[in-house]
Amino acid sequence: MIPFVDLKAQYLSIKDEIDAAVFKALESTQFVLGSEVVALEEEFSHYCGANYGIAVNTGTSALHLALLAAGIGPGDEVITTPFTFVATVAAICYTGATPVFVDIEPNSYTIDVRQIEAAITARTKAILPVHLYGQPADMDAILDIARRYGLIVIEDAAQAHRAEYKGRRVGSIGDLGCFSFYPGKNLGAYGEGGMVVTNNPEYAAKLRCLRDWGQERKYHHVLKGYNYRMDGLQGAILRVKLRHLDAWTEARRAQAARYDQLLAAEVITPKVMPYSYHVYHVYAVRSPERDLLQQVLQQQGIQTGIHYPIPVHLQPAYSDLGYKVGDFPQAELAAQQVLSLPMYAELSPVQIKTISAALSEGISRLSWRKAG
Missing domain, CATH: 3.40.640.10 (Type I PLP-dependent aspartate aminotransferase-like (Major domain))
Incomplete structure (x- = not known):
């Protein structure tokens, strides 16, 4: 796993x-x-x-x-x-x-x-x-x-x-x-x-x-x-x-670069804004088939996360604020599509290759299913 x-x-x-x-x-x-x-x-x-x-x-x-x-x-x-x-x-x-x-900018999620x-x-x-x-x-x-x-x-x-x-x-x-x-x-x-x-x-x-x-x-x-x-x-x-944060941060950025290279043709990878030094607390890819891809990865022993599946304006606890579906379309679409892959300094190149291969295989399977 x-x-x-x-x-x-x-x-x-x-x-x-x-x-x-x-x-x-x-x-x-x-x-x-x-x-x-x-x-x-x-x-x-x-x-x-x-x-x-x-x-x-x-x-x-x-x-x-x-x-x-x-x-x-x-x-x-x-x-x-x-x-x-x-x-x-x-x-x-x-x-x-x-x-x-206020809604998010879709490339940065901010x-x-x-x-x-x-x-x-x-x-x-x-x-x-x-x-x-x-x-x-x-x-x-x-x-x-x-x-x-x-x-x-x-x-x-x-x-x-x-x-x-x-x-x-x-x-x-x-x-x-x-x-x-x-x-x-x-x-x-x-x-x-x-x-x-x-x-x-x-x-x-x-x-x-x-x-x-x-x-x-x-x-x-x-x-x-x-x-x-x-x-x-x-x-x-x-x-x-x-004392270790600088080294861990550079390791995360290196992991992200490996993911970018392996996944660019498969899913929407994180966009780094021109003003940004990104530290990749989360490496979130994006796909309309997010839920199915998560299931495929789970079946192969790869844990993932979703950050975040329901925007705050649609959470029942905050319904008193008076917002509704459609008020913030970019946030709502991102919530339906983002999938967070494993990301930590100790993640090995072999593990990243395994994760990326599993994701690519999952996308191929979903494409075959649609074609069939």
Whole structure:
């Protein structure tokens, strides 16, 4: 079997470093926040090109607190995309604000910047682009719109650690950038974790307060805050893994290039935008026969994923937003056609060849069936 993600292979490749870091963290007994988390905040924010990093317990918490730090609340509207993991939209709703969707650009799968201005109202306070699959959204166009309308830009970079837009690391381009360290991410914890990065000292101070029960100092609560603190163990683990992220990213890009070469004549492969340094959190191909191809690959022991089969505007939980089928045709079509192939640094050229051959065989079988 070829797994969709192989976290064990990654762990074994750095086992000695991880084990030493975990034992050190255990001996320190700093289990919540602590020196390892502080060091991670400094190292990761510097890695992103930002002045401040605020570590939290999940990527969802990062989004939630970034919105709150920016002053988003009831009555406000936040523009984002419906083709994303539901956490992007949930975080907006947590603040009491209303998500307003804009369709995706079909080549990048990120928000279509040409449609943003039409979605702006007097209640719009922020734009929340998603760097989906590891490819940045078109940030210059987004920032230009934000400046002209006085809007805040919060980057959802949960899938885009190390990605670059015109040579700038994502997360540090907008006003705030939000990352997830969920285990399967390009930089993943051994549990949950997240981070907000920013260049704004006022946002940073508010974020630190909000994540720790709104405390300015112990038992002195100046804000209605949350228990969104990162565990010390996760800080220690992520510091080790951050040292390997460049090499893992280059490995992913090499895997993607092999896929591109083998699959270009078979399916629609990922399009890399001219401004983008793509980090391939997900390698998503596209085919009208997606569901049948997934079944064929599963039968041959190859795990795949679908990111994402139902756009958020069509999810039952968000029916109260009032959207319907046909409102965002590009997002809806992508949801019907994308198929995520195995993608991780440890994936071998032989495995990629096996996956590609199985996909090609599946397409041939479907063609024969249609012809018959």
